[in-house]
Amino acid sequence: MAKLKQSYYLNSDVVFLARDLIGKTLCSHINGIHTCGIITETEAYAGVIDKASHAYGGRRTNRTETMFSKGGVSYVYLCYGIHRLFNIVTNTYNIPHAILVRGIFPTKGLPEIMKRRGHGFSDTLCIGPGKVSQALGIDLNHNNLSLTGKEIWLQDDQVVVPEKDIQDGPRIGVDYAGEDAKLHYRFWTTRYDLFK
DNA sequence: TATAAGATTTACT
DNA sequence: GTAAATCTTATAT
Numbered sequence: 179m180a181k182l183k184q185s186y187y188l189n190s191d192v193v194f195l196a197r198d199l200i201g202k203t204l205c206s207h208i209n210g211i212h213t214c215g216i217i218t219e220t221e222a223y224a225g226v227i228d229k230a231s232h233a234y235g236g237r238r239t240n241r242t243e244t245m246f247s248k249g250g251v252s253y254v255y256l257c258y259g260i261h262r263l264f265n266i267v268t269n270t271y272n273i274p275h276a277i278l279v280r281g282i283f284p285t286k287g288l289p290e291i292m293k294r295r296g297h298g299f300s301d302t303l304c305i306g307p308g309k310v311s312q313a314l315g316i317d318l319n320h321n322n323l324s325l326t327g328k329e330i331w332l333q334d335d336q337v338v339v340p341e342k343d344i345q346d347g348p349r350i351g352v353d354y355a356g357e358d359a360k361l362h363y364r365f366w367t368t369r370y371d372l373f374k
Numbered sequence: 375t376a377t378a379a380g381a382t383t384t385a386c387t
Numbered sequence: 388g389t390a391a392a393t394c395t396t397a398t399a400t
Contacts, residue, residue, distance in 0.1 A: 221381070230381070232396090239396065259393030261382050278381060308382050351381055 179203075182332045187249030187268045187325065192275040195268055196222035197346070197365045199332075201339040201372075204282055206314040206330050211290050213314050215282030215304055216337060216373045219366035221349045223265070225274040228363075230355035233274035244322045245274035252330055254311065254321040261308030264316050266325065266332070280350075281305040281366065283373045284313065301370075343369045 182202065189195050197220075205214040223231040225245070232242045232255075244253045245267055253265035253276050269275040282304045284291050291313040292298060304313045311317070316330065325331050346362040353359050 223381075232381080237397085241396070255381090256394065258380065258382050259395070263381060265381085276381095280381090306383070349381075354380080 179333045179335060181326065182334060184250040184324075184326050187266065188270055189249075190269055190273075192222045192224055192268050192277060193363060196220040196277045196363065197344060199266070199277060199279075200344050200365055200367050201337045203285065203333045203335045203337075204279060204310075204314065204330075205286070205333060206316060208315040208320070208329055211287060211315060213284070213287030213290055215284045215286075215291075215310075215313065216335070217279055217281070218283050218368075218370070219279075219281030219305065220364070221278040221280060222363040222365075223276045223278065224363070225269070225276075228355075228361075229358040230349060230352035231274065231276070233276075242274065245276050246272055247322065249275070250325050252316075252320055252323045252325060254316060254318055256318060257308070262311040262317050263307045264311045264314075264320075278307055279310050280307045280364075282310050282313070283370050285373065290315075337372060339367050339369060339372060343367050343372075 199217050199220050225233050226236050233245050248271045249268040251267045253267050257263050265276040265278050267276050346365050349364045
């Protein structure tokens with residue numbers, strides 16, 4: 179296994195990274211439980227110029243502060259008062275780019291994942307941003323954590339997803355963002371057979 | 375100080 | 388298909 183280095187997250191092209199993350203492995207080691215999953219779906223949020231981003235126009239609050247950090251940390255926040263959404267902060271200090279992880283394919287600790295989710299296995303067990311966090315045991319305490327640390331990290335398991343099997347389209351749940359809602363900043367694959 | 379809306383999921387009809 | 392759960396932030400009084 180090869181843990182992704184911090185330099186990987188400093189890339190200034192957040193859309194490129196969102197696509198590149200498809201097929202990478204997201205891991206957590208929380209409360210002594212080790213779980214991993216291959217990323218199957220992401221969305222890019224391009225900071226101050228992106229109406230769908232919390233940081234649009236340079237908005238800076240206690241919540242968005244994390245996104246202004248240097249790339250390579252986690253951004254976890256509460257959505258609808260219930261769900262914890264896990265993001266990967268990219269680019270350099272003061273550039274609030276982030277990538278939302280919307281789906282994973284479980285590869286390690288499946289029993290623990292099912293227990294945390296409270297459901298048996300299904301194709302959609304970990305598909306959906308709130309479900310990903312729940313499956314990996316991520317909560318608000320894991321905001322602003324280094325992604326090269328011991329609790330949460332990403333690694334490259336040399337899984338190759340062919341270009342043609344990565345699809346793109348408009349982001350979900352951001353209709354309020356006007357023209358920016360139409361941008362193809364969402365990437366996903368359905369080739370789960372590659373990960374087995 | 376108050377109100378509306380949100381990067382969602384789940385259960386029920 | 389519709390609604391409920393539930394809380395932070397932003398905008399307005």
